[in-house]
Structure formats: C-alpha cells, structure tokens
Amino acid sequence: MPYLNAEQLNNLGLKSIGSNVRISDRAAIYNPEQLEIGDNSRIDDFCVVSGNVKIGRNIHITIFCNVAGGSEGIVFQDFSTLAYAAHVFTQSDDYSGVTMTNSTVPAEYKNETKMAINIGKHSIIGARSVIFPGVTLGEGTSIGAMSLVTKSTQPWSIYFGVPARRIKDRSRDLLQLEQKYIDKYG
C-alpha cells in the first residue's frame, strides 16, 4: 500500500502524531488539525477521516472506512480495529420529518444529534458495521460483520446483528499477548 512518507505526513499538519504511523496516500484526511494519531497506527486506502478524532496506539483503520468525528469526537483506545467499510459517526440528522435534513441546509432548520463515541481498548468492529452517535464500546468488545450498534456495549463481549445484541463473552487471553508485545517492542 502506498503510504505517505515522513515529509508528507509532517505536511498534513496533524494535531499530534506518534512514531511508525502509516497513512495511505489514498486516504482522505479532513480537519487534520483535529486528528491525533498514536504510535504504530495505520489508516488504509479509501478511508475518510474527518472532524475531531483521537486515535491511540496500534489502531488499524482498514480500507473503505468512514470515521466522522464531527464536533463531539471519536476516541479509539489502544489496539482497536475498524474492519473493511465500517462507518463510525457522531452526528445524525432527525429522520422523523419534524425538521429538514442534510448538510446543505443551515442548522436552524435541522435538529442534528451530536454525541461522542468511544471505542474501547482491544475492540474490533467487523466489516460493514455501523456505530451510532453516543455509543461507547466497552474494553474488549467485538462486533460481528454487518452489525448496527445503537447502544453501548459491555466489556469483553461479542455482539452481532441489526440491532447488535450480546451473543457471548469474549476471551481476555489477548491481554497476556499484549503484555508480551509491550515487553518486546515497547
């Protein structure tokens, strides 16, 4: 994958950037002054990242993802993953018909929901899943492919479906591997 070189990364003007960060030259980064990205994290081809977004260490945002932080912000805690074509957004129009909708219409005619999103440490979100505004994924959440997450999740749990439901516990074994990884690579 063609990643930006050190000079190109520097020229993006990010709020902060860690070491060994990789951003594809085919990713679109809007509002770079609001984007923080930690060590070893990676954003792949055809992702769109906008608004207030804080990406921890060892985060992978894979191809075709939409990360729309808006004003409220999205936080990706360390070691979390967005699989192919996942959508995470903090703002949503009022679908009831009471107000007008969409970005071409001034705010005074709309009633947008705006709520922050927190993606817990070691969470993984499966391909083509959607995370609604206001959701907090507890640490170690895994979300199956093509799920719709409308509510916050319990830690160390596996969810899937539309709307996403808790299916079973998720193993914590990976924490031992995390410790080994940190001991070896820092």
Ligand SMILES: CC(C)(COP(=O)(O)OP(=O)(O)OC[C@H]1O[C@@H](n2cnc3c(N)ncnc32)[C@H](O)[C@@H]1OP(=O)(O)O)[C@@H](O)C(=O)NCCC(=O)NCCS
């Ligand atoms: C949710 C998930 C983790 C469950 O895995 P699992 O525990 O091994 O579950 P199983 O494969 O045994 O499936 C259990 C049942 O749930 C169904 N199921 C599995 N994943 C599902 C999903 N995302 N949505 C709806 N149903 C699903 C299976 O068809 C199966 O149904 P059945 O009992 O009627 O046969 C996995 O299926 C998944 O969606 N992984 C994400 C994969 C992905 O997006 N990868 C991207 C690259 S990292």
